[in-house]
Amino acid sequence: MTRVLRIIGLAVACGLAGASLTGCGSGAAGLADTETSQEMTRLRQILYKAPALPDGFSVRPRAAWRPPFKAADRDCRAVFDTAGGRAPTRALVAQAAATFQGDVLGEVAAVGLASYSGEEAEWHLKDLGKSLDGCPGLEAAKGTEFRESELPVGELGDEAVGAQFRGRLNGYPYALNLVLVRQGDTIISLVHTGLAKVDAKRTQSLARAVVGMAD
Known part of the structure; x- marks a missing residue:
């Protein structure tokens, strides 16, 4: 599938689950502890200080997302793990994740x-x-299978890509939209899930809101 990478901008953070924050420090050698701490605090505030999400979403953050399926393929794991607070570690300064x-x-x-x-x-x-x-x-366990199609992402950050996954989870209809954005030195990942289908326009509104919060 051919995708267009658009010029956009964004910022990424290190380990946050629930209300806790964890330093990453892998590959970001040379940064002072205070710089890492400040960046972790910034990311935490983005997700935990009254996030400006579209109507219908709780502003009360929950623990980081864990995919309800086990992807055997390494490429698939890489893109899903990023939204769950397990971003690529090379030169990672800090990361945060919430649902x-x-x-x-x-x-x-x-x-x-x-x-x-x-x-x-x-x-x-x-x-x-x-x-x-x-x-x-x-394909994961029996009854879990998804197929991908492109998701238009519009103008987001410095660069952005998106995809839709539709199929069955343990035999039941399940869908998710995935958006990855870079804004400056930050990578923002968004997974938007639902049963049977997920509205692409609502996903785009979510993505714009999150990018705006991280700007």
């Missing part, structure tokens, strides 16, 4: 933020885009 409940049955917005030193955010997004291309679908 927000929607008012549609089965609807969840999972947001991951990861901040990098140097120009690594740009390279990581390119790698994640390739991984997304390498994940045209996935």
Whole structure:
């Protein structure tokens, strides 16, 4: 599948689940502890201080997202893990992740933020885009299978890619939209889930809101 990478901008952070924050320090050698701490605090505030999400989403953050399926393919794991607070670690300064409940049955917005030193955010997004291309679908346990199609993402940050996954989870209809954005030194990942289908326009509104919060 051919995707267009658009010029956009964003920031990424290190380990946050629930209300806790964890330093990453892998590959970001040379940064003072105070710089890492400040970046972790910034990312935490983005997700935990009254996030400006679209109507219908709780502003009360929950623990980082964990995919309800086990992707055997490494490319698929890479793109899904990023939204759950397990972003690529090379030159990672800090990361944070949380989920927000929607008012549609089965609807969840999972947001991951990861901040990098140097120009690594740009390279990581390119790698994640390739991984997304390498994940045209996935099969996990019996009754769990998804197929991918392109998701238009519009103008987001400095660069952005997106995809839709539709299929069955343990035999039941399930869908998710995935958006990856780079804004400056930050990578923002968003997974928007639902039963049977997920509205692409609502996903785009979510993505714009998250990018605006991280700007």
